[in-house]
Amino acid sequence: MDERQLRILRELGELGSVAAVAEALLVTPSAVSQQLRLVQRSVPVPLTERSGRRLVLTAAGQALADAAIEVEAALARARQAVDEFVAEPAGTVSVAAFHSAALVFFPRLLRALAEAGSPALALADQDVAQEQFPKLTRDYDLVLAHRFDHAPPWPRTVTVTPLLHEPLDIALPTGHPLAAKARLTPSDVAGEPWVSVHDGYPVLPLVEAIATAAGRRLELRHRVNEFTVVAELVAAGNGVIALLPRWTTRPHPGVVLRPLAGVRARRHIDVLHRPEAAARRAVRTVLGELRRVAAEVQE
8 A cells, every 4th residue: 555545545534435535636536446446455354335325434444544644644754854854954965086086176175165054074085997986876975986088988877967077198207308398299208118007997098099199019117006106106207207187186396297199188077976866955065066176176
């Protein structure tokens, strides 16, 4: 039985006829009768009986109708609780992000939402493979994820809010001869030793595209996935270079970034969430703040 069927039983007990119930609920008498037949199938004793030409409740039917009052009251309280939860401006919002996005977005979020009455943040780092990011929306309200241009789009099961379409630049030690150039080509950088990522990570196809465009193999001297460590290795010298994100890499005094021509090296940074998550006012507030931060870091 469902809420509508219990409501019909309650109204029949109060109004005394199918016709009166149909008029009160703005449905046809046949629709009322159909719902009564459906609820009767789930109960082993008769709920209605004939009294002359009228259909009335039996004692069992009246007991169920009385219980329906408590059910409706409980459902009303539940709906009110949900409404208050959805409208609450200061509720807790959980946000997950991969490391370089967390470095940029998390501190700014904390500062922007520090005032009383703002949403409370529960932050977590989650640096996973691209196909794993949508699954994190089961555990977090908002998930900052990255997807490179050459990778498949996000599945339709999640709502996507774009934040950045971020270029990856060539990172050079400050004293490197190539740092004098405003823009670099694959041929410029193909002869240098590289800091690259481990096999299977999405930056590697970009490095391979540089090698293809230059027509030669690159020397992948170091294998490091964490961009902050990559920056330190580049700054340490010995001529090594790397690809680093333009906006979500913390500036390093020993590293300069130069745009790369001839290879499309960009990644999408998006917020993923389940459609129902945005029904909450607190989640929408944090989502709006993430968009504001994204605009700020591109300036």
